[in-house]
Amino acid sequence: MTPLGPRDTSQGRHESPEERADRRWNELLQEVRVIQTGVQILFGFLLTVAFTPRFPTLSQTDQTIYVVTVLLGAATTGALIGTVTFHRLVTGHRLKPETVVWAGRLAMVGIVLLLATVASALLLILRIAMDDTAVPWIVTGLVAWFMLCWFALPAWVLHRYSDRE
Template identity: 85%
Template sequence: MTPLGPRDTSQGRHESPEERADRRWNELLQEVRVIQTGVQILFAFLLTVVFTPRFVTLGQTDKAIYVVTVLLGAATTGALVGTVTFHRLVTGHRLKPETVLWASRLAVLGIVLLLATVASALLLILRIALHNSVVPWVVAGLVAWFVICWFALPAWILHRYSSKD
């Protein structure tokens, strides 16, 4: 017997479209607050690397990976901060449901960019630390793990429980 899903045990919420948009906005804001802290720490660390004595000893490939990583970190920050600025700029124009939709899309884009940033940072760090050909495979394995945790599992749960009516 399959366990009951949330739709099997609840009649759902009785809320207006505006109340739903407010609730979804608050949930999104909390999620962005959690992820943004980690992104800010990662980005700050990346910005300092170029000023270390070891940076000048890196080869061209490692410097190129570093530049790509910093650019990905900046793009990640832009997308995640964009969720808040999007809301701020359209507040008061009675577009809350649309704002939540587009801010959610920016947040997902930020998560995808975060995945690329972390993968790029791991590639750089492991190349420097290990100096061997296993590094791309380790990074690929970790990227696969992130994809499973961040995207595949939620998609599977959504499919599993929303397909039952």
């Protein structure tokens, strides 16, 4: 058994633990590239808000939501970039399977932080753009949608189809 699980060739892949780690690392890297682009764009826009003429006119609550959103965006960026620096720091030490596991966990933390960042950004934008009473319901609905798409559906598919032999 390896940190990536037992070697099971009955599923159609005939790869060593090292080959599996290489494949999984490449898959993780592609996933992080996709998500990191969106995070960088969102974070870049967030950083500019404080320098707009309207920012000082925001309520203290909205300014606090903004600060929390920026901090969440920075934490998200840190976690996602951390997957690459993790690999860079342990590369050459024959720890690829362990690196893939831990970098994957770090990427998942980044995804959870992204959910919080997007929710916080939506809360701020919608509080400014529309009636406050509807905003919490809209943000809650969108967070539920993200959780369905990002977590519940993959979990259901994993549960539904992983029991097949």
